[in-house]
Amino acid sequence: MRIIDIITMGLRSLFRRKMRTMLTVMGVVVGSAAIVVMVSLVVGMNISLDKTIEQMGDLTLITIQSEVWKPNDEGVYDVTTNKLDDALVQTIRDMEGVLAVSPVIQQWQYQFQFTAGQRYKYQWPSVMGIDPAILPYLNIEVASGELPLEGDKNFVIFSSETPYQFRDPNKVVRNWQREYYNADGTRKPPKVDVLTADLKMLVYSYEWDPSTGQQVDNSRKFTKIPLNTVGVMSDTNNNEYQWYDIVSIEAVKELIAEQEKLNKVAAENSILGTYNQVIVKAVDMAAADKVQLALMDMGYSIDSLSDTRKAMQENQASIQYVLLGVGMMSLFVAAISIANTMIMSIYERTREIGVMKVLGCKIANIKTMFLFEAAMIGFIGGILGVGLSFGLSYAFNNIEGLSQALGSDMIQGVETQLSVIPLWLVAAAIAFSTLIGLISGYIPAMRATKISALEAIKNEG
Amino acid sequence: MKPIIKVENLRKVYRLGSERVVALDRINLVIHEGEICCILGTSGSGKSTLLNMLAGLERPTAGSVTVCGVRISETSEKKMALFRQKNLGFVFQSYNLLNSQTALENVALPLVFKGVGKRKRILAAKRMLKAVDLGTRMRHLPSQMSGGQQQRVGIARAFVAHPRVVFADEPTGNLDSKTTIEVMELMCRMAREHKQTLVIVTHDSEIAEYADRVIHLIDGNIVDDRYTDKKIATEEISEENTANEYEIKA
Numbered sequence: 001m002r003i004i005d006i007i008t009m010g011l012r013s014l015f016r017r018k019m020r021t022m023l024t025v026m027g028v029v030v031g032s033a034a035i036v037v038m039v040s041l042v043v044g045m046n047i048s049l050d051k052t053i054e055q056m057g058d059l060t061l062i063t064i065q066s067e068v069w070k071p072n073d074e075g076v077y078d079v080t081t082n083k084l085d086d087a088l089v090q091t092i093r094d095m096e097g098v099l100a101v102s103p104v105i106q107q108w109q110y111q112f113q114f115t116a117g118q119r120y121k122y123q124w125p126s127v128m129g130i131d132p133a134i135l136p137y138l139n140i141e142v143a144s145g146e147l148p149l150e151g152d153k154n155f156v157i158f159s160s161e162t163p164y165q166f167r168d169p170n171k172v173v174r175n176w177q178r179e180y181y182n183a184d185g186t187r188k189p190p191k192v193d194v195l196t197a198d199l200k201m202l203v204y205s206y207e208w209d210p211s212t213g214q215q216v217d218n219s220r221k222f223t224k225i226p227l228n229t230v231g232v233m234s235d236t237n238n239n240e241y242q243w244y245d246i247v248s249i250e251a252v253k254e255l256i257a258e259q260e261k262l263n264k265v266a267a268e269n270s271i272l273g274t275y276n277q278v279i280v281k282a283v284d285m286a287a288a289d290k291v292q293l294a295l296m297d298m299g300y301s302i303d304s305l306s307d308t309r310k311a312m313q314e315n316q317a318s319i320q321y322v323l324l325g326v327g328m329m330s331l332f333v334a335a336i337s338i339a340n341t342m343i344m345s346i347y348e349r350t351r352e353i354g355v356m357k358v359l360g361c362k363i364a365n366i367k368t369m370f371l372f373e374a375a376m377i378g379f380i381g382g383i384l385g386v387g388l389s390f391g392l393s394y395a396f397n398n399i400e401g402l403s404q405a406l407g408s409d410m411i412q413g414v415e416t417q418l419s420v421i422p423l424w425l426v427a428a429a430i431a432f433s434t435l436i437g438l439i440s441g442y443i444p445a446m447r448a449t450k451i452s453a454l455e456a457i458k459n460e461g
Numbered sequence: 462m463k464p465i466i467k468v469e470n471l472r473k474v475y476r477l478g479s480e481r482v483v484a485l486d487r488i489n490l491v492i493h494e495g496e497i498c499c500i501l502g503t504s505g506s507g508k509s510t511l512l513n514m515l516a517g518l519e520r521p522t523a524g525s526v527t528v529c530g531v532r533i534s535e536t537s538e539k540k541m542a543l544f545r546q547k548n549l550g551f552v553f554q555s556y557n558l559l560n561s562q563t564a565l566e567n568v569a570l571p572l573v574f575k576g577v578g579k580r581k582r583i584l585a586a587k588r589m590l591k592a593v594d595l596g597t598r599m600r601h602l603p604s605q606m607s608g609g610q611q612q613r614v615g616i617a618r619a620f621v622a623h624p625r626v627v628f629a630d631e632p633t634g635n636l637d638s639k640t641t642i643e644v645m646e647l648m649c650r651m652a653r654e655h656k657q658t659l660v661i662v663t664h665d666s667e668i669a670e671y672a673d674r675v676i677h678l679i680d681g682n683i684v685d686d687r688y689t690d691k692k693i694a695t696e697e698i699s700e701e702n703t704a705n706e707y708e709i710k711a
Contacts, residue, residue, distance in 0.1 A: 358516070457513065
């Protein structure tokens with residue numbers, strides 16, 4: 001028998017029983033639409049999750065901390081130390097898919113200071129030394145001033161708050177409120193225009209005068225590094241560096257080296273050569289994962305955003321399993337209904353099958369014919385089901401009351417779609433429904449082949 | 462005359478609960494190519510069982526059936542499909558046309574199973590329908606035709622693939638006497654035209670008059686096997702054949 005004849009005969013017997021075929025197809029439509037909608041909700045969830053995490057930070061950025069606190073097997077937090085040095089920085093720089101690497105120094109042992117002219121000082125800055133090459137990837141926006149170019153040693157990027165912190169240490173402020181705020185409660189402008197002032201940075205170790213208990217200002221002894229390229233972050237800049245004043249790591253190293261020399265710090269106690277962080281920018285998420293895995297293989301402990309994302313996804317997974325379970329259940333019911341329809345159809349056509357056998361129809365052809373019919377029910381149901389899901393998905397995303405009831409506003413400030421149907425889901429849903437049809441048609445088809453040719457001989461009545 | 466169907470020591474026993482019913486006792490029979498042979502018997506005589514065995518629809522309890530040189534009593538069902546496509550045609554009592562298909566499509570059905578292309582098989586089916594005088598009813602569904610017309614479609618279907626043997630199971634059982642004559646004459650004419658063997662099973666002794674040879678079956682045994690005058694007038698029968706191969710019981 002030719003394939004085209006098998007197809008024609010199969011389609012004909014489906015159309016002959018329009019009502020029943022339609023009802024069975026409806027079952028598959030509901031089942032496949034349920035699955036597609038559920039999966040689309042899951043996909044939508046994951047997309048909004050990714051968006052949320054993107055907002056938290058760039059997934060292609062890896063930050064390796066010198067100390068990582070992670071819960072151990074018993075759930076107690078434990079610290080792991082990573083040795084971050086120039087050798088590691090070089091190793092990472094040579095890795096595939098790495099765009100930029102920067103070591104980071106955030107030193108608490110030494111006190112930094114910014115000066116503006118002779119009079120104004122900012123005595124307690126949180127200084128972070130980095131390589132300006134990584135700056136373009138840190139998502140730092142400046143409200144005024146400029147960002148440094150690669151290789152610049154004399155730059156500073158102040159946090160939005162820092163300009164207000166320059167004060168005259170010799171001035172006695174009686175009324176703090178009046179000094180810094182206007183009568184109407186608004187803030188007075190900074191005392192110093194950091195963009196035009198003569199800015200310098202220095203560092204000193206703590207020295208205390210035991211007789212007065214006061215810190216001794218010995219800053220005159222030390223080198224001051226001029227800061228020529230100045231930027232101030234915008235106060236809406238949401239990133240993890242927004243509280244830091246960012247300067248060149250070379251400048252920081254130079255100042256610390258001088259301090260250690262003055263204090264006669266032995267070489268083995270030197271803090272130079274180790275870093276607090278290493279920031280890595282990878283070309284994409286896959287490269288970031290690879291770099292991270294490579295580092296973990298090397299024994300480094302990393303607390304990355306990608307891990308956070310995994311944890312969040314795991315939290316969502318349980319909801320997703322429930323959703324998928326509901327979808328699977330309705331498709332299972334549809335499968336039973338296909339099997340039922342096919343068995344009914346075979347009972348009805350017992351005599352016809354017998355006649356076909358007597359006329360020389362091959363058993364394999366009979367089987368194929370019935371399998372084709374069942375697969376067709378699944379296929380048509382799958383296509384209509386996908387169509388229905390697009391409608392439902394549109395309703396979820398665009399009917400306000402519905403999308404709110406289903407919680408599309410759960411993530412603030414992120415534009416999300418509750419239900420997303422990617423192309424692969426369309427293809428998978430149709431293929432899966434067809435497969436369901438085939439599977440549920442298999443036993444009925446086997447039954448059809450077992451019908452004896454004698455059925456044709458039996459006389460009615 | 463070549464023998465085309467050969468039956469040796471054929472026996473069929475049915476089990477009905479604890480009882481054993483002997484449907485066919487011990488049948489020996491040879492049917493020659495081109496013969497129109499009528500198996501005559503009352504209900505329960507075993508004639509239908511014998512037909513089922515000859516057509517390979519049922520397996521014997523003992524003995525063998527050879528058709529066109531193939532021992533069909535030992536052929537697998539898979540191979541039987543191919544064998545039927547090539548060698549056998551069937552006419553049923555209740556016509557057994559597919560109700561959803563037109564006369565033309567019904568006639569073409571055996572060719573569909575054979576894998577014949579659409580144009581070729583439609584052509585063949587049209588020729589057959591014209592031969593059974595239904596050239597004007599090709600597009601009719603079975604429900605739009607009378608019993609006699611339906612049976613003529615059935616006959617066209619049985620002969621369309623040029624089988625070597627055509628079996629007819631009570632082909633006129635559902636027809637009135639006038640139509641019976643038409644159908645029987647048509648069937649015999651077609652068989653003779655292409656020297657095809659026709660085996661008719663019936664309880665009606667009038668049908669037997671169309672046959673060359675009548676085999677009378679009672680209680681699973683052949684009680685009478687003789688050639689009609691018509692046959693003797695046209696064909697030569699070798700004496701030894703009848704003497705050796707037909708065991709005639711009284």
